[in-house]
Amino acid sequence: MPSPQHLLLKQFLTAATGPLARRPPSIEAMRLTLEVGSLFQFLPWGVHLEAFRLDGMAAEWIRPTKADPRRVLLYLHGGGYVLGSLNTHRSVVGTLAQRCGMHALAIEYRKAPDYPFPAALHDALLAYRWLLREGYQPHDIMLAGDSAGGGLALALLLALRESQDPMPAAAIGLSPWTDLMLPTSTLRRVADEEIQLLEALAIRGWGALYAAEMPLTAPLVSPVQADLHDLPPLLLQTSDAEVLYDDVVKFAAKAKAAGVPVTLQTFSGLVHWWHLFWRFLPEARHALDQVAAFTRGIWAAQAAAAAVMRAAQRAGQNGVAASRPRARF
Template sequence: MPSTQHLLLKQLLASATGTLTGKVPKLAAMRLGFEVLSLGQVMPWNVFLEDANVDGMAAEWVRPAAAQAERVLLYLHGGGYVLGSLNTHRGLVGALAQRCELATLAINYRKAPEYPFPAALEDALLAFRWLQKQGYAAHNIMVAGDSAGGGLAFALALALRDAQEALPAAVIGLSPWTDLALPPPVLRRVTHEESQVLEAFEIRGWGPLYAAETPLAHPLLSPVHADLHRLPPLLIQVSDAEVLSDDVVRFANKARAAGTPVTLQVFEGLVHWWHLFWRFVPEARLALDRVANFTHTIWAAQLASKQAA
């Protein structure tokens, strides 16, 4: 049963987006609105920010005081490949970095439609390789992302595998977008279920903006259509009430069948992007705590393997 705080959040989101239903807000207005909403964020205590330049791409280090020296997290924000920035996700990244005790590099990857596929993926690859040039071994890098950023994190791992490059220690997807093709069952949920946020922002138009001339079912656009063998351990969190939940579960089951270690955590009755509201929604804090537990388990398994060797 969702918390009272979450029920209140759901009502506020429904009220805020209800007037947009059936309309198509201009992309510039959506971007501005998201940036304005981000002004109310507060960073967790003892988490520090530092501007970074990743071979010409704007980025930001989010460093908790207790960060491990040799390990790092690469974070890819969500926003349907068209929205979002370092500003919009700073609080979430700070909360995650603090719990995981990891210095976290958040990048401002290029957005569609100005920069369609594969621009975002190229930027994610650039950041991962840049971290290695800074001295971080691939097995000491984790990659995480929410929504479209989660799908992008999976695409990053697929691209590294196909290029026969070293893979990250693990990949974490928070409500990841794994199928831009949006099959008919998903479209029916968008149309008929209580999904005001995604409906108001016209999720059906986001995928084509990013894909441009590339088929939506391309495996680096829609990882659910990829060959999912030989990937690092995956942590996937999703709510059963999300529009994209069926695709996420399908992706997780396919990855397991391919032999990839998958931890799937399904939450009950929560809105998409509930992680963003960690300051006042207890389910969001619980989800982030579970991410931290997963990362600590991965590091412990690495240490045990090294000691046994």
């Protein structure tokens, strides 16, 4: 059952969306509102910010004091491919990096409608390949994103596979948007919740803005439509009350059927973007702790595999040495 804090948040969001049903705001107005709201989002204590330009694109290193500098979380923010920024997601990226014990790279990828598909995907590819050029090893990199950013992270995996780039260690989708078609069945499911219905109608329009001339069913636009073989381990989190719930569950099932290691974590009754309210919601903190546990599991599995390989190499060397004839004097 959702916490009292979540109940208050939902009541606030429901009240705030009331006027939107009568007069939907422009994308510019929504962007401004989110930017103003981000003024109250702060990095956790002990996390440091380093802004820079990544091949001309605005980017940020978010570095927890005690993090392992070898390991990087490449984070792609959500916002329906039209909203969101480094500012709006800095706080959640900071706490996620701190909990996971790694540095995070966040990028200001280009957004629709000014820059439709494939601009955002190209920017994500640019950032990943930049990390490789900077000397970071693929097995030390994880991808992560929320909502549209989660879908973009999954599309990035597909693009890396098709271009035969080395794959990252894993990918994390926080309520990822995997199907820009947004089936009518989803609209029927959320019809009784005004806030969710408005959200569903809005992102349906945003999906068309992002896809532009591409079909909404194109695999790199809607990853659930892709062949999902040969992907690294995935962690997917979603709430059964979200607009995107059906699509996340469908994607997880399809990926598992393709042989991909998938961890699907389902929460009950939470609004979309609940992770961003981690300072206020115990459910968000719990979810982010689950992400951290997943990343520790990936690193532990890597260490175990490396130990087995070293043991096999030593055994092989010892076997070769034992088979050599002794010199006679």
